[in-house]
Amino acid sequence: MDMQDVILCLIDILKYKMTNIRPENNNVFKPEFDNIISRMLAGLPVPDPVFEEELIANRLIAHLSFAIRQILLDRIQVLGDIFDRGEQPDKILRILSSPFYRNGVDYVFGNHDILWMGAAAGCASLAVEAMRITCRYDHFSFLKRLHFSTEKLEKFAEKTYPPEKITGKFKAKTDKGRAMEKALAIIQFKLEEKTIADYPHYEMQPRLWLEKLAEILKNGGEELNDTWFPTIDAKNPAALSDEEQEIVDDLVHQFTTNRSLMRLLKFLFEHGKTYHVHNDFLNIHALVPSTEEGEFEEFLGRSGKELLTFIQETIYRVGQNYLAGKEQQKDDQALFFYLWCGPKSPFFGKHAMKTFERYFLLDKKSHEERTLFWHRNLHTEHFKKKLLDEFGVKRVVFGHTPVNYKKGARMASKDGVAINVDGGFAAAYYNRGHSMVHTPFQIYGIILPTPDEIAEAERRLESAPLDIELIDEFPQPMKIKDTIAGEKLIAERNAIRQQLIAISKEALPASAEKEE
Numbered sequence: 001m002d003m004q005d006v007i008l009c010l011i012d013i014l015k016y017k018m019t020n021i022r023p024e025n026n027n028v029f030k031p032e033f034d035n036i037i038s039r040m041l042a043g044l045p046v047p048d049p050v051f052e053e054e055l056i057a058n059r060l061i062a063h064l065s066f067a068i069r070q071i072l073l074d075r076i077q078v079l080g081d082i083f084d085r086g087e088q089p090d091k092i093l094r095i096l097s098s099p100f101y102r103n104g105v106d107y108v109f110g111n112h113d114i115l116w117m118g119a120a121a122g123c124a125s126l127a128v129e130a131m132r133i134t135c136r137y138d139h140f141s142f143l144k145r146l147h148f149s150t151e152k153l154e155k156f157a158e159k160t161y162p163p164e165k166i167t168g169k170f171k172a173k174t175d176k177g178r179a180m181e182k183a184l185a186i187i188q189f190k191l192e193e194k195t196i197a198d199y200p201h202y203e204m205q206p207r208l209w210l211e212k213l214a215e216i217l218k219n220g221g222e223e224l225n226d227t228w229f230p231t232i233d234a235k236n237p238a239a240l241s242d243e244e245q246e247i248v249d250d251l252v253h254q255f256t257t258n259r260s261l262m263r264l265l266k267f268l269f270e271h272g273k274t275y276h277v278h279n280d281f282l283n284i285h286a287l288v289p290s291t292e293e294g295e296f297e298e299f300l301g302r303s304g305k306e307l308l309t310f311i312q313e314t315i316y317r318v319g320q321n322y323l324a325g326k327e328q329q330k331d332d333q334a335l336f337f338y339l340w341c342g343p344k345s346p347f348f349g350k351h352a353m354k355t356f357e358r359y360f361l362l363d364k365k366s367h368e369e370r371t372l373f374w375h376r377n378l379h380t381e382h383f384k385k386k387l388l389d390e391f392g393v394k395r396v397v398f399g400h401t402p403v404n405y406k407k408g409a410r411m412a413s414k415d416g417v418a419i420n421v422d423g424g425f426a427a428a429y430y431n432r433g434h435s436m437v438h439t440p441f442q443i444y445g446i447i448l449p450t451p452d453e454i455a456e457a458e459r460r461l462e463s464a465p466l467d468i469e470l471i472d473e474f475p476q477p478m479k480i481k482d483t484i485a486g487e488k489l490i491a492e493r494n495a496i497r498q499q500l501i502a503i504s505k506e507a508l509p510a511s512a513e514k515e516e
Contacts, residue, residue, distance in 0.1 A: 003051060003054070003057040003058075003061065004025065004051040004057075005058060006216075007040075007050070007051060007057065007061060007064065007464070008040075008059055008145070009066040010065065010068065010481060011037070011040045011041065011064065013068055014041065014064060014067060014068055014071070015041050015161040015313065016173070017068065017072065018041070018069050018071065028067050028070055028071060030063060033060060033063050036050060036060070036231050036239055037063075037064070037067070038342060043406060046222055059158050066100070070104065073104055073281075074104070075104055075105075075106055075149055075278060076096075076101065076104055076105045076106070077105075077106045077108075077276065077278065077281075077283050077397070078096065078105060078106070078107045078108070078397065078423075079108055079110065079113075079283060079284070079285050079397070079398070079399035079400075079421060079422070079423065080097075080107070080109050080110025080112075080113050080272075080285040080347070081110030081111070081112045081113060081400075081424060082110075082112075082113060082286070083110075083112040083113055083115065083116045083130075083398070084112040084115070084133050084134075084137070085112070085424040087137070087138075087141055087142045088141040088142065089142065089264075090142060090145055090146060090260075090264055091313060093264045093267055093268075093376075094235050094264070094269065096267065097264075097267035097271075102267075103270070104284065105271070106273070106276045106278060107271055107272045107273065107276075108272065108273050108274065108275055108276050108283055108284055108285050109268070109272045109273070109274060109315070110284060110285040110286075110287070110347060110399070110400065111266055111286070111340050111341070111345065111347035111348050111400075113272065114336060114339045114340050114347055115129060115130050115133075115340045116130050116261075116265065116320070117265055117268060117269065117315070117319070117322075117336065118333065118337060118339070118340060119189050119255045120165055120255050120256060120258075120262070120265050121255050121256070121318045121321070121322050121328050121332070121333060121336060122252055122255070122328050122333055123334070123336050123461065124191050124248050124251075124252050125191035125192050125194075125195060125335055125337055126336060126337060126340060127248075127251045127252050127254075127255045128184050128186075128187050128188045128247075128251060129188050129189075129193060129340075131148075131150075131153070131180075131251055132180075132184035132185055132188055132254070134169045135172055135177050135180040135181045135184060136170070136172055136177075136181050137171070137172075137382065138173050138174070138177055139425075140177075141412055145259040145260070146258060146261055146264075147258065147260055148254055148258065149250075150180065150457075152246065152247060152250050153183065153247055153250070153251070154179075154247075156183060156243050156247055157179035157182070157183035157184075158175075158176060158178040158179050160179075160183060160230060160231065161178075161179040161182045161183055161228070162179075163175045163179070164230070165181065165228035166178050166182050166226070167225055167226045167227075168182065168225055168226035168359045168360050168378070169225065169358055169359050169360075170182055170185075170359070170373055180435070183244075183247070183354070184245075185356075185359055185363075186231060186232070187240065187244050187247060187248060187353075188355075189210060189238075189356055190210065190238045190239070190240055190244070191240075191248070192207060192337070193207075193208055193210055193238040194238065195334050195337050196208060198334065199334050199338075202334075202338050202342060204338075204342060204343075204352075204513075205341070207352065207353075207356070209356045210232065210237035210238050210289070211237055211238075213229070213232065213360075214231030214232060214234045214237045215238060217229065217232075217234070218234065223361060223362055223363065224360050224361065224362065225360060225361070225362055226359070226360050231243075231244055232488065234258065234334070234476075256322075257487075262322070263325065264321070265319075265325060268319075269315070269316070269318075269319025269320075269322065269323065270319065272315070273312060274308040274309070274311050274312040274315070274346065275276055275308050275346075275391070277287075277391060277392070277393055279438065279483050279485070280393050280394040280395060280484050280485075281393060281394075281395050281396070281397050281438075282387070282391045282393040282395070282396040282397070283397050283398075284308075284346065284396070284397075284398050285346070285347050285400055286345060286346060286347050286348060286349045286374070286398060286399065286400035286505070287346055287372075287374035287398060287400070288304060288307075288308065288371075288374075288390075289307065289344045289345070289346055289349075289350045289374050290372075290374055290377050290383065291373060292373050292396065294373075294377045294380055294383040295386075296386070296390070297344050298392055299344040303442075304390045305390050305391055307346070308346060310340065311335075311346070314332055314335055317332065318332050318336070319332075335344070341353040343372065347400075349371060349372055349400060349492055350369040350370060350372060350476065351369070351370045351372060352369060352370075353369060354366065354367050354368070361431070372423060374398075377419075377433060378396075378413065378418040379413070384417055384418065388417070392484060393484065394417070394437040395416065395417050395419065396417065396418050396419070397419045397421055397436065398418075398419075398420060398421070399420070399421055399422040399423065400422065401422060401436055402420070402422035402424070402432065402433065403420050403422075403434075404430075404446045405434075405467065405469075407492065409444075410435070410469060411434055411445040411447075411469050411471070412469065412471040415449055415470045416472045418445070419443075419445070419471060420434075421435065421436045421445065422432050422434055423435055423448075432447060432448060432449075432450050433448040434446065434447055434448060435448060436444060438473070440473065440474070440478045440479065441474060441477055441478075442470065442471075442473040442474070442475060443471040443472040443473075444468055444469060444470050444471055445468070445469040445471055446466055446467070446468060446469075447466070447467035447468075447469065448466070449464040449465050449466065453465060
């Protein structure tokens with residue numbers, strides 16, 4: 001097959017796909033190829049050098065392949081949590097924000113994105129917590145790429161927390177990492193107590209552990225797996241030491257001024273959403289807050305779609321201030337803290353985040369993070385109808401935590417209305433991610449292989465194993481007219497048609513009089 005045959009085959013593929021799929025982007029073709037490809041799609045002749053000049057032909061083949069891939073992908077929906085799922089979130093964000101993907105990606109925030117965005121917006125507790133999690137999972141190469149300095153933190157942590165004094169459930173692999181993880185954890189708890197005290201309506205008082213900790217230590221510390229807390233003042237446990245305050249000031253300054261981080265977060269602040277509706281699907285990271293009775297949960301005087309819209313407006317305002325280097329409002333910074341780990345946050349969905357308990361308490365029952373009512377409510381017709389009507393959709397796709405496919409759990413509900421898709425390969429959640437594909441013929445879930453399975457397949461020069469879950473299939477190919485957006489377009493067309501008919505009827509008597 002010569003170059004002309006390859007080009008003509010690609011044109012035929014492109015022609016077929018463009019008659020069946022309406023690209024949403026206006027930049028499928030580069031300007032230099034736009035005229036040539038348009039002529040070929042229309043069956044018109046093009047200059048011979050297009051086929052005969054190797055350089056031109058190769059570039060055209062590459063661009064046609066690029067265009068076909070872009071049209072086939074149509075939209076990529078990401079359900080959040082790029083951060084803290086591995087040591088290369090910067091590389092993922094650079095790909096998503098690149099010219100090829102940017103206009104075809106719809107991104108909804110996850111709570112780990114909120115954590116880093118809030119840290120960059122100057123929320124001190126989130127800056128400390130983002131750094132703690134990074135140290136916990138030894139993502140130091142990521143910090144190095146973003147030009148973060150941990151020099152002050154390292155010196156303080158190694159001096160204050162020697163290896164033999166770190167006996168809590170810390171996960172970092174090195175002594176230095178574990179020392180930093182513990183130092184940051186204590187600072188984080190102190191900062192959180194200040195926010196919780198300042199915002200009692202957040203109802204997060206169960207997280208106030210430091211006074212209890214001081215009392216437990218006073219009584220011998222038998223409930224603890226770690227009793228070394230040299231910076232805890234028994235009379236004022238939440239007070240930062242002078243050195244801890246220096247660490248906080250240093251981290252907040254770095255997070256708010258780091259240009260490398262700002263380039264990454266610019267994409268999230270400008271393109272991310274609290275929810276996204278596309279092709280009759282409501283796409284959210286975790287949930288829409290709901291009550292045990294199956295009603296929408298109220299937070300800050302709002303619920304349902306109104307609550308998510310309010311949060312979106314706040315995030316957008318914070319993003320504008322951050323990118324412009326303007327001062328943030330204290331209430332906005334506090335809201336980011338709540339969105340990260342609050343029980344009524346649409347990004348979290350549990351009654352509490354038990355970081356302190358899991359680090360230091362021997363009682364494993366205290367470690368439980370109880371899931372709230374979202375999953376249970378999705379099994380009731382009342383709540384499903386309420387949710388779909390609220391957002392004007394037919395299905396809901398959510399992530400946050402994956403289903404345990406190996407134990408027989410399915411991604412989709414029996415009626416295919418509620419679909420759980422979590423793309424992350426988190427070791428804490430079965431080390432297996434999921435994705436969903438929507439074509440005109442089917443909706444199906446893909447249970448992705450684990451990193452080890454991918455590596456083994458590459459070693460064997462084989463395709464990695466995939467498990468498929470069929471969610472729905474359509475007797476006739478789904479078209480735009482079959483979607484809610486298509487129904488609206490048809491209604492608009494019919495309304496315009498009726499207006500034209502009415503105008504024609506009004507004009508007819510006048511024209512008849514002129515003829516007489």
